Amino acid sequence: xxxxxxxxxxxxxxxxxxxxxxxxxxxxxxxxxxxxxxxxxxxxxxxxxxxxxxxxxxxxxxxxxxxxxxxxxxxxxxxxxxxxxxxxxxxxxxxxxxxxxxxxxxxxxxxxxxxxxxxxxxxxxxxxxxxxxxxxxxxxxxxxxxxxxxxxxxxxxxxxxxxxxxxxxxxxxxxxxxxxxxxxxxxxxxxxxxxxxxxxxxxxxxxxxxxxxxxxxxxxxxxxxxxxxxxxxxxxxxxxxxxxxxxxxxxxxxxxxxxxxxxxxxxxxxxxxxxxxxxxxxxxxxxxxxxxxxxxxxxxxxxxxxxxxx
Ligand code: NAD
Ligand code: UDP
Numbered sequence: 001x002x003x004x005x006x007x008x009x010x011x012x013x014x015x016x017x018x019x020x021x022x023x024x025x026x027x028x029x030x031x032x033x034x035x036x037x038x039x040x041x042x043x044x045x046x047x048x049x050x051x052x053x054x055x056x057x058x059x060x061x062x063x064x065x066x067x068x069x070x071x072x073x074x075x076x077x078x079x080x081x082x083x084x085x086x087x088x089x090x091x092x093x094x095x096x097x098x099x100x101x102x103x104x105x106x107x108x109x110x111x112x113x114x115x116x117x118x119x120x121x122x123x124x125x126x127x128x129x130x131x132x133x134x135x136x137x138x139x140x141x142x143x144x145x146x147x148x149x150x151x152x153x154x155x156x157x158x159x160x161x162x163x164x165x166x167x168x169x170x171x172x173x174x175x176x177x178x179x180x181x182x183x184x185x186x187x188x189x190x191x192x193x194x195x196x197x198x199x200x201x202x203x204x205x206x207x208x209x210x211x212x213x214x215x216x217x218x219x220x221x222x223x224x225x226x227x228x229x230x231x232x233x234x235x236x237x238x239x240x241x242x243x244x245x246x247x248x249x250x251x252x253x254x255x256x257x258x259x260x261x262x263x264x265x266x267x268x269x270x271x272x273x274x275x276x277x278x279x280x281x282x283x284x285x286x287x288x289x290x291x292x293x294x295x296x297x298x299x300x301x302x303x304x305x306x307x308x309x310x
Pocket of ligand 1 (some may be wrong): 006007009010013030031032033034036037054056057058070071072074076090100113115119167171172173
């Protein structure tokens, strides 16, 4: 199979590219390196079937491929809010470009959507039938509404042009290959704890997230991509074990045996108060569920960050 992975130099994309290459597949990794790191894919050039294309997904894509994984989009709030118009363009024009490519080549195309389509959810846990609670004009809307529009385009291309689509909604995922300056909670807390700097808790730390280890997520991405054509999703992919941000900070500082203090600072605007995936659909239809606990997934992540700084 010839696979296109957009956003392949990013955190999740780089794991996906490696896993495809290890299965003997051909991989075209398209990335503009805006939030990704060339470091993540440098070692993949030892695979003969790997091609890196530095390009922007907002431009039309000319390639012959069988499978498309559309991951191109900054995922960390500070990164996607830094240039919100580019974020919206990436989601919307990027979706149109991969869907047009799929329409022309007959490729199957998977969209990396997000739990953020549920916004600050009023239903808990979140199942795929929930339509969400999104502020359409807030600072997170470039990402939330961009991803919602992308989902809408995927389903319209499926209905109107019979494009073979899959849509997954990824919940907070962590692991090696995240940027140390990514700004997301796991990378922030680990790098702060390793350097005995204050742990920055936004708000009072009572907000919750459910953290999925990247290897589990990649297995879920394959389960979704390879399922029968009539199963389009959307599928929630995440780990339903829910933690407060304060609990996460305590777990990380205890594991690292850090002397970091907790520093409470202002909660960002529209920060969702709670998030936990209902994964019954993925478990029943895709036969997928995560197996790595947060306690087990944090040490390899910490090792990755400590090797970067040493
Ligand atoms: P990431 O920022 O590490 O990776 C995104 C990649 O896309 C980067 O390599 C970046 O350079 C690239 N990119 C951004 N805009 C681009 C553009 N216009 N053209 C080409 N490349 C572009 O983030 P990630 O955590 O690996 O997320 C990957 C995908 O999964 C994203 O679509 C994100 O929305 C989705 N997702 C991730 C999470 C998570 O917890 N990590 C949760 C929900 C959804
Ligand atoms: N957060 C925090 N300190 C940080 C970074 C994030 O308390 O240094 C909080 C943030 O306010 C949010 C949660 O951790 O409630 C998850 O944030 P992240 O940016 O990782 O992901 P998202 O908000 O997109 O789920």
